[in-house]
Amino acid sequence: MCIINDIKNLIENIKNSYDKELYDVYLNKNQNLAAVPFDDSFEIVQKRNLLLSKQRILSEKILDELNLFDCLDVPIIGLKGVFLKNKYYGLIDRSFDDIDILVSSINAKKMYNGLRELGYHIELKTMYDNPIINMKMIPEYYMNNTQTLMMINSKKNISIDIHSNLNITNAHFINSPTKFDTKILFDNSVPFETYKNIRTLELHDNLCILFRHLLKHHVFYGKTQMGLQTPIQHVLDLAVLINSNDFDIDMLFKRVIKYNIVPEAIFCLNLYNKIFKSCKQIDIIPYLNYLNKINYKFTWKPVLMGSLDMDVEDVMIGNYEKKFPKLQHAVNFSQSMPSEFLNWLCQSFIISFSIKYLLKYKFCRCYILI
Secondary structure (H helix, E strand, O other): OHHHHHHHHHHHHHHHHOOHHHHHHHHOOHHHHOOOOOOOOHHHHHHHHHHHHHHHHHHHHHHHHHHHHHOOOOOEEEEOHHHHHHHHHOOOOOOOOOEEEEOOHHHHHHHHHHHHHOOOEEOHHHHHHOHHHHHHHOHHHHHHOOOOEEEEEOOOOEEEEEEOOOOEOOOOOOEOOOOOOHHHHHHHOEEOOOOOOEEEOOHHHHHHHHHHHHHOOOOOOOOOOOOOOOOHHHHHHHHHHHOOOOOOHHHHHHHHHHOOOHHHHHHHHHHHHHHOOOOOOOOOHHHHHHHHHHOOOOOOHHHHHHHOOOOHHHHHHOOOOOOOHHHHHHHHHHHOOOOHHHHHHHHHHHHHHHHHHHOOOOOOHHHHHO
């Protein structure tokens, strides 16, 4: 109950702090809409009911599909989506539109071939790095060095993202500093429902993966990223795990250090503490002390440290104007472009590659246009 009440307070504060247009744009995104049964406007209620109706249908389709995946006799770990919803969310709603799985690179070829027999094919938008050829010629190497292999069953309208190395950023073949080990994640994993070959992440491993997932959709976090907003669902994911019976504060700290994900943990746990004030609180001082001790350098450190005393509503809705006006102006300019493609191109390949300059030097519109 504390989770629901705190989310309700967050939504009310955002609504009272920002103009209606910005609030409506933020709330109407699926990852926010599913999580907030508190706005009683007719339009929001209608959209939310339609979203949840479609979500129930998709959930049933995905669970049926998992039965087919289980028969492929390939060990897999389910990530996010239905796996989080069914194991931790209870009566709280969660949206998702695909299936994410982790499979060892050694088994990736077998999984890929099995999915093809089930009617899946590689999505056209991922053809830029030749996945068909790579999965035929060098499947293990390819899966160890790409962020995801995206496949779709067009007849069933179900998409699946296959991962083997969770350290790869969205820019394919670029490793992040994190140290996730797929073998260790499998060793720690736990069974998912009654499936034979389908497992889910151990709780504290799950939190570490979710810390990075929350950050990786921010333009300041890594190359080829875009956006400044944080979806409500991403912090809800953290809340349902932290407030579950199996959560252990000391174990989380050990895993965060093991996977070299301290900055991400600080950002996310600070956000969690500020939103879920009536729930279990996590002391971030040990994390900050450890970060200082190892003198860890990373590009977005100014954003991390600045976020610690920002209003939580500003962080959620993506308003970094007070702390980082140059970054905010750059993103605003990009978002004003006449097409979503140009916005994506500008944020993913100009702004995200220029973060250290935007955080340090005076913003110049001409620079963004270069």
